[in-house]
Amino acid sequence: MSWLEDLGTYLQTNSIGTLGSSIFYENFDSSVINSVILIAQAGPAPSTTLGNTMTLRKPELGIRVRNSDDSTAHTKAESIFDLLNDTYNTTIGSTRFKSIRAIADPFFVGQSKNDSYIYSINFAVRIG
């Protein structure tokens, strides 16, 4: 299971939604308005030590929250922010996260064509 899938499962465990029903990876499901997606985004290059004995991967995690109600979308985005931000030295699923830190507060992206509201939260992730 990838680090992204580990976090997807973690969101489900913490009642953010249900995988395959309201939590998806990479793309929104066109048939589900009220949903959350997790995106593995590019971050800085991994750092390593001499001899490649210790490698720290540095991807970024993008989360988009979509809901037909603006307030609900915002509240769920805040819940995810509170759940993941400032996580240190924690093993989630099969991945050891050295840290998960928000890059910024949750912010409003805009309204989609079906008049739903989308919020975005982005995290700097350190794995190693």
Added chain:
Amino acid sequence: MTKEHIDTTLSTVSIDGTVIEGITPGSLPFSKPSRDKKEVTTNKDTVRRYGMKLLEPGEASFQGIYIPNDPGQLALKTAADGLAEHTIQINITEAGIIYEYQAFVATFYQSEEDENTLMFNCDLIVTGGFSKTTTSAAITSIECAAVAVAYSPSTANSALAASANDVIIMETTGITTDTVKVTAAAASYIGISYDGGTTWSQLTSATAAPFSATYWPAAGSLAKALIKVMETNKATRFVNLFIVRA
């Protein structure tokens, strides 16, 4: 002639034969030597004349991720607390080149890197010159006097492999003293240290010397010593020697 970049990523840095883990790539501790001129003008000269002063070997620094239990970093800390010279080796694995010099560990201290990672920093004062070699000093064997002991590697007492960095001597029950005999005919210096390389006692090739009674292990325990063999135009070789008592 092959022309290619030599990558240093897989290189190692060691102090007295103990590899230091966690070092940040790009910080291999090469010192920057310098040399000043001196005036040697005489009364007969019409312009100034200069000679060269001795080469100043300089200083080196390196840093890395702090690993509290890493033997190499522990050796750096111990060295920084003392005033002894130590052997620093930079092994450029990809090119098969070993750079070696003697240095004092001036400081070993922690800092925080911008990824909120605890780092170590080390400053070295180089004394003497660099050597650049491709092979290490040769050691024929390391053995003890007691009979019926077991060696690991099993041929350590007759033909020690060039790649062997550890020798374990398992004493039989009841043995309370023993000797160490290192055979290295071409060596310019052979030494044994019981304190991780801080102080050394000189050995003679193919001549047995008592293992220190101070450090001789109690029954059921083990003791560790460090063997150092130096040879002209070769990298100094270090072997960990473990004495295990039944």
